[in-house]
Amino acid sequence: MSTHQQDELELEGAQSNILHQPAPVFAVAFACIIAFMGLGLVDPILPAISSQLHASKSQTELLFTSYNLVTGIAMLITGFISTRIGPKWTLLTGLFLIVGFSFLAGHSNTIGQIVGFRAGWGLGNALFIATALSVIVGVARGTTASAIILYEAALGLGISVGPLLGGTLGAHSWRDPFYGVACLMGIGFIAVLLFLRGVPKPAHRTSISAPFKALKYKGLLTLALTALFYNFGFFTLLAYTPFPLHMGIHQLGFVFFGWGILLAITSVFVAPRLEARFGLLPTMYTILTLITVTLLVMGFGVRSQATLAICVIVVGAFLGINNTLITTAVMESAPVERPTASAAYSFVRFVGGGIAPWLAGKLSDTVSAACPFYVGALGVVIGIICLFIGRNALSHVGGGKSH
Template sequence: MSSESHSSLLDAIKGQPKQVWITAFAAVIAFMGIGLVDPILLSIAKGLQATPSEVTLLFSSYLGIQAVAMLVTGAASARFGAKRTVLVGLTLVVVATALCAAAGSIEQLVGLRAVWGLGNAFFIATALSVIVGAATGGQGGAILLYEAALGVGLAVGPLLGALLGSISWRGPFLGTALLMAGALVLCSIFLKSDAHEKRPPIKLLDPFRALGHPGLLRTSIGSALYTAAFFTVLAWSPFVLGWSAVAVGLIFCGWGLCVAVAGVLLAPKLAGRLGERHATVVAVVGYAVLLLVMAVPSKPVLVVGIIASGIVSGLLNTLFTGTAMSISDAPRPVASAGYNFCRWLGGAVAATLVGHVAEWFGSPQAPFVVAAVLCVVAGGLLSIKERKPDPKSVPAEAVLVGEEF
């Protein structure tokens, strides 16, 4: 990856147009939805008389639908334009979150979280393209802004969930609906209309074709394995701790702040020093070690491990995204769709199985050990060196296909 990708956050925020800031603000609120339910998992389980395995389906349905929908976001954006795709996504999120606040059963809540995930898919993938396309200072700075939005959203989400969840588990959903409605209004007013812009057509199968690139495929699978570990921490830790919504919310607020700081400040430095691929391998193996520490049956150790894991997660979120955006010559929306499909699918599978893994092994610490193994496998995949094709064997026209991701 070029040195452009190792921009500093200070460089990234200078002179950005209004639509970049509006999109980033909406992205913060969208990413809040990932950790919003974390502090209130126990409250939801109690209020709706649901088991831990049923409650973790709130992550599974959200992420599963989001992963599948990622495959069509590029085609939708190419056909209807980025602004309309963003607005449709935000509208779905507003409706779903408002209805979540009125859900009467865990089944209804799981179904509405799926609609939420669908809306998020249309928004998140398109928002990255909007930020990259509109931001000044190049792709590297745009990625940092996007990852900063991710980190801030992950930090604020658990805190908001804890504060409103201490009143009622329905409160965080209603609060998110109001914030998302505000983001919807701002995006409808300030995002530039692109209805008449010429956009290259994107077919539904293009993301799968993009994954035919060995480097992008390994990066995507590695990211899926890491994301599975990421959501093991996010979805299972509250059940191991068994603490109040406020306590869990404060812990994951600290975790989210670490994600934000590491993603925008430390990741570019590590990538500049070791190279993006080697930095990713070191970080994902470090995450495996940290997960093994979290498997120690001690709540204070687990709390420290959760917060510390935010530093490594911040590094990996930025490093994986940067690698996926530069490793192949596929157009940005296409490679992003294929990569994000794998990434979020890994989280959906983990959130579905994490409770069952604990039951199968008869230990609440078992999911952390399994997650550590997944990270080791991810590190192995990323360690495989990319074979450069012989220039004589590559047709001249193939060199000109695509754009830098």
């Protein structure tokens, strides 16, 4: 049997294991779906918030900046907390914070209040996301690959449904999507409380310095820096594009729903097959190049509503592939515990997600509507360069077919 045939069999086994999991895994996966809804839920209502609260684009984009920066910084303490109070209570604490701050965001009367409450939401998000991935990987049946696919499936489903729900609820008021998140995360809280059992505390406690120490491994650092610059493209698409699209809330919801559907499909079914066929790095180089080209097309066609809408939907396919590949690679990139690797990686990458939205809004206000897309494309190119420079440190990742 050839190596390629063996890879295909392993992949089929990993995907078949997705549906044969214990109840705790599905409880966490369900909460993940709702948590990731929050990422795209505000997309359709950004123009409405900007208009009704008399905020500039850059001020409105601070909703993403505060959320992402606090999420990234808080990732440094997730291991410290979860190894002391246990994974279950860390998840519940994160969910509780998201419920509270999303409700308060919906109850706000100024853009500054929403930005502040989104920062608190980011703290809860960090506690939940970092711990959820490690719990799913640790509790799920089958291989790490099957657990990652399940996690990415939850991510993709949440991201795809989020804008549609945001568009539906936001048609009445921009406040309703925030209240919707609070209600859904409350259901997630109950699911985790009732069904997540038998997950012990880690054998030893993690120090706050552990994520920094993990970044000394060049493979993990390479992926983190790649993701940092890639996020300039990702969050330019996610947070800025609703403004130049000039669509109604319902229309924006459907456009980003299409984006999320393709992201979900490719992250689960396409990414693992491409890696098995071509290897990690060749696939990532190609996909990141396609994302760069798409951003450039969006810059050139910024005045065309149809061009922007089509590009947003199509690029979802590329983003889904890259997200799965890089998340899986992070888990194998350094000889440290998975939660520590995830925390270190997320700390670095969310910096890009924090800066990019605000920068996009500022560039649009001061330079041109197309400029944010060009800067996003430049960010992805720098990410490709980082990946190429650190390629030798990733030779052991993805079955050794990284070259």
